[in-house]
Amino acid sequence: MNASVLVTLAIVLTAVVSCGDSSSDDDVNVVSAAADTDVSDTTSDIVLPVDDSDSAGDSQPADPPAEPPPRVDQDGLPLPNLSVSFDYEAYLNAQPEHYTSIDSSFGNVTSQDNTPFDNPVDNAGATLGRVLFYDVRLSANSTIACASCHTQQFGFSDPATFSTGFNGGKTGRHSMGLSNATFYSPQHFFWDERADTLEDQVLMPIQDPVEMGMNLLDLEVKLAQTSFYPALFTAAFGDEAIISARISKALAQFIRSMVSYQSKYDVAFAQGTGNDPDFTGVFTEQEQLGHQLFSGFPGDIRDSLGCITCHQTSAHTADAVHNNGLDANTSADEGAGGGFFKVPSLRNIAVRAPYMHDGRFTNLMEVVEFYNSGVQAHPNLSPALRRNNSPSGSPIRFNLTLQEKEALVAFLNTLTDEVFLANPMFADPFLKAGPTNLQGEE
Ligand code: HEC
Ligand code: HEC
Known part of the structure; x- marks a missing residue:
């Protein structure tokens, strides 16, 4: 990876993203207000999204400090809290010299980076990737997220020997930790390296009959029925189109941002x-x-x-x-x-x-x-x-x-790396959303 290209990219993207940031909460609200349509097959009595996340500053202390209502979207599933945005580009740019220097006595890490030229990590893409990674919508029955088997505090692995999929089935191998996946220069993923690239890999668990059992076309429709994904895809890719190639790119960006360097x-x-x-x-x-x-x-x-x-x-x-x-x-x-x-x-x-x-x-x-x-x-x-x-x-x-x-x-x-394992930029954005996807660790 050419450092000067990266820096230039980072500057450009930071500019783009910081414009997007200031308005992103508003975008989400606009979209949710305008998208009250496709609620036909959801559970009844769902409270439509009340995005209170950005009103904290100006709201009166009228709300009792009791339990916040479950944050549920118009499809009846968890709503992410997107009020805090994270700077993935700055995090990656802050990698220490022993990662970035070509003279490193332990070998040059940067030259091992498998980031493809058409999918550099940027803030909007990684932010979308984080939401996807933690979203139970990615499984056929909306019970399992990527994070169900790749848990941050366990280095994005699973303490269970074999992980439990959406239908109760078990995976055939132990879940892999995800830190520093970006530095695997052969690019191949899985224990047997059957995925040629990270972009290929991230779509495979979604469709795996044991893991998430989801059809990609159905997933595109499912995500489009939420209040928040159209805005997140627009921020990351320029328009609202929710297609699996973009799901793949965003998930790969989020995983590539998981570099561990503060141990x-x-x-x-x-x-x-x-x-x-x-x-x-x-x-x-x-x-x-x-x-x-x-x-x-x-x-x-x-x-x-x-x-x-x-x-x-x-x-x-x-x-x-x-x-x-x-x-x-x-x-x-x-x-x-x-x-x-x-x-x-x-x-x-x-x-x-x-x-x-x-x-x-x-x-x-x-x-x-x-x-x-x-x-x-x-x-x-x-x-x-x-x-x-x-x-x-x-x-x-x-x-x-x-x-x-x-x-x-x-x-x-x-x-x-305790900082990495607790870093909110890699944590669950749905966590305060009532029913969570992370209770079932074994
Ligand atoms: C010949 C290459 C090779 C050498 C040398 C080697 N390893 Fe490994 N190591 C592997 C491979 C391959 C695996 C994964 C094997 C598998 O799961 O089938 C592995 C797995 C591991 C794991 C488990 C990783 C996980 O995520 O479960 C640890 C820990 C480990 N090695 C530590 C060491 C230590 C300590 C040494 C030196 C004593 C060492 N390795 C030497 C190739 C090597
Ligand atoms: C049901 C548990 C489960 C779910 C859900 C799951 N994974 Fe995995 N993941 C695994 C297991 C098990 C492996 C190792 C499988 C193998 O090698 O055959 C793995 C391997 C991986 C790897 C390969 C890492 C490497 O270094 O080669 C990546 C990346 C990954 N998963 C990302 C994801 C993403 C992204 C999602 C969500 C779209 C996801 N996983 C969903 C269990 C799961």
Whole structure:
């Protein structure tokens, strides 16, 4: 991604969006007032939208401070609170130097960005994407949102081993965390990389018969019957047309804005010089040892752990699918074929249990013990996890001490970004909307 193009774009878009921002609440109101028509098949006795969100400043203290009425739209489903707008462009522009610099000692993250030229992240697009991501309308029976299986506080993953879809069915794999998806340069998504791009990926769960069971044409009609989507699509794409290609672009923009860069690990870079982290005073000695183990001891006589050969760069994303020796033979779930699976970013890993595509490990110590002593001699096992990195070598055995294993876990914990996990710009805009979509976590 060309930085100067980005900056120019950001300036232009900020200008455009800030014009839109000041009037966006009004837009929503105008639309809701004008769109009282298509209410035929909704539940009766629905209170039409009362957008009180922007009247806080000038309203009299007449309302009792009791429970606010459920915020329901004309279709009987939750109404988002759009009174606060967020600056996704500024958030992305504020990425620290160890992400943006081409000299980064951990590899250049920016050059791994998979943002396509025809879908850069802008504020109006990401704002629409956020609403879509949290909207139960995207499922056939309006019970499940993307966020039902990708929960912010859990690094946009799901604490359940397998997630529950709209009809009670279970997914075949563990839900994936979404932080730093933008830095996955091979572009492919899902554990088996079956989606060629993020734009392709985001429409797949909507149509998946287990996950959301929705037909895209029906979805376009359903969204057009709300009071607020026409205005959001206009802000993002210039007119009211609600088409799946735009749904895809907006969702992809929102996910690409989910860059995690404020963990303890990042603080160490911030106090270092250039792109060299300085862990002094930031990391404990244990965490420093863990970091060394993760990145390998150059010149150490012992086998390097070399986690970083697959979990790369300071964004901790990866280059391609790998076989990390979970099983001796390819199981029923072949992944991308031959037991190869995507290497997920390890950002926010500590809050994303259970681990691996099938959620087989319940905590990070189990993961570390697996790499330490449990790697299996699968025929496709990566050389990086074989002795001497030889394609014919036996699976590596690290023989770590308990202290070293604990240090590795401690290091992985430093990748948790509490700011990101609680950032309102990635949070549920429907949350105060009465019935929410986030109660059913397991
Ligand atoms: C019922 C649970 C469920 C719902 C709903 C759901 N997902 Fe997922 N998501 C998953 C699971 C499980 C996977 C991994 C599936 C696989 O690899 O086969 C996944 C994978 C992904 C990935 C791939 C991440 C990567 O790094 O490759 C993205 C992106 C994603 N989901 C976004 C979304 C979006 C956007 C929505 C809403 C339109 C959504 N998901 C709805 C469960 C869900
Ligand atoms: C050969 C490449 C490779 C190396 C080296 C490697 N990993 Fe992995 N890692 C993977 C792959 C591939 C997966 C996903 C496997 C799956 O689910 O089938 C994974 C998954 C993980 C996960 C779980 C991620 C999640 O979202 O569930 C953790 C944690 C992890 N690795 C940590 C480490 C640590 C620590 C090391 C060093 C001891 C390491 N890895 C070395 C390839 C590698």
